[in-house]
Amino acid sequence: MREKGTIQKEVYLSGVGIHSGEKVDLILKPSSSGEIIFRRTDLSNLELNLDIKKIESKNSINLVSKGCKIQTLEHLMAVLFMSGINSLIVELNGSEIPAMDGSASPFVREIHRAGIRQLPDRQKSIKILQPFVIQEKEASVSFHPDQAFKITYSIEYDHPFIRRQELGLTVNKENFITEIAPARTFGFLKDVPALRAQGLTLGGSLDNAVVLDEIGVISGPLRFPDEFVRHKILDLIGDLSLLAFPLVGHCKADKAGHRLHLKAVRFLLDNPEYWTFE
Numbered sequence: 050m051r052e053k054g055t056i057q058k059e060v061y062l063s064g065v066g067i068h069s070g071e072k073v074d075l076i077l078k079p080s081s082s083g084e085i086i087f088r089r090t091d092l093s094n095l096e097l098n099l100d101i102k103k104i105e106s107k108n109s110i111n112l113v114s115k116g117c118k119i120q121t122l123e124h125l126m127a128v129l130f131m132s133g134i135n136s137l138i139v140e141l142n143g144s145e146i147p148a149m150d151g152s153a154s155p156f157v158r159e160i161h162r163a164g165i166r167q168l169p170d171r172q173k174s175i176k177i178l179q180p181f182v183i184q185e186k187e188a189s190v191s192f193h194p195d196q197a198f199k200i201t202y203s204i205e206y207d208h209p210f211i212r213r214q215e216l217g218l219t220v221n222k223e224n225f226i227t228e229i230a231p232a233r234t235f236g237f238l239k240d241v242p243a244l245r246a247q248g249l250t251l252g253g254s255l256d257n258a259v260v261l262d263e264i265g266v267i268s269g270p271l272r273f274p275d276e277f278v279r280h281k282i283l284d285l286i287g288d289l290s291l292l293a294f295p296l297v298g299h300c301k302a303d304k305a306g307h308r309l310h311l312k313a314v315r316f317l318l319d320n321p322e323y324w325t326f327e
């Protein structure tokens with residue numbers, strides 16, 4: 050078990066939503082409610098609580114409730130999860146968490162500048178007891194018993210800058226900040242017209258994503274040679290945060306994405322014979 054946490058003081062961030070293209074101001078406020086509550090200040094302070102039953106995935110993880118939505122939760126949620134922050138008000142005046150630089154580092158920086166306050170309650174963890182796999186064609190997400198929180202991710206793209214990348218690590222607060230949080234969203238220039246036709250990536254730019262054309266990266270130098278697979282790990286951590294408890298076990302993902310991550314998280318919560326609280 051570990052402590053529950055909130056932040057010591059308010060955090061302000063502002064930027065553009067990568068899908069909506071809207072400019073959004075985000076304020077994180079300390080809370081002792083034990084929950085993460087989203088508040089839309091542009092909709093008369095309508096409050097939405099984080100509930101996996103109200104989560105949808107469409108190139109991002111979105112909370113859809115009470116006739117409105119909040120898009121692209123995953124990078125902020127990954128930071129809250131790895132920082133042990135589970136009691137918070139997330140106030141925003143638009144429908145999407147700002148993309149910032151496409152990574153989770155700006156959230157890490159501001160939250161750690163504000164400081165984390167431990168709450169008196171203790172929090173259980175979900176410990177995997179027996180392995181299971183969720184498979185769809187070539188993609189899979191599996192969970193295995195382990196003494197720690199581990200992730201192994203592999204991806205494969207027919208692109209000279211990616212090809213096959215695999216990374217496995219025992220994830221902790223420290224290496225999350227240095228090895229995973231800085232990895233940025235990536236996308237292919239050739240996919241942009243089709244995504245925009247669906248109302249996606251309207252706010253995407255060379256400033257908030259690693260953009261690849263047919264032969265290389267057109268958005269400047271990479272932060273890591275394997276930044277792509279590191280970003281997939283960041284997205285997976287954000288999606289695993291929907292368990293609402295820390296995970297003790299090894300999650301392996303191969304060519305997966307938000308939709309399959311979410312399916313695996315839902316399967317785990319619906320099938321308690323695979324895990325126990327500890």
Ligand SMILES: [Zn+2]
Pocket residue numbers: 123124234280283284
């Ligand atoms: Zn992402």
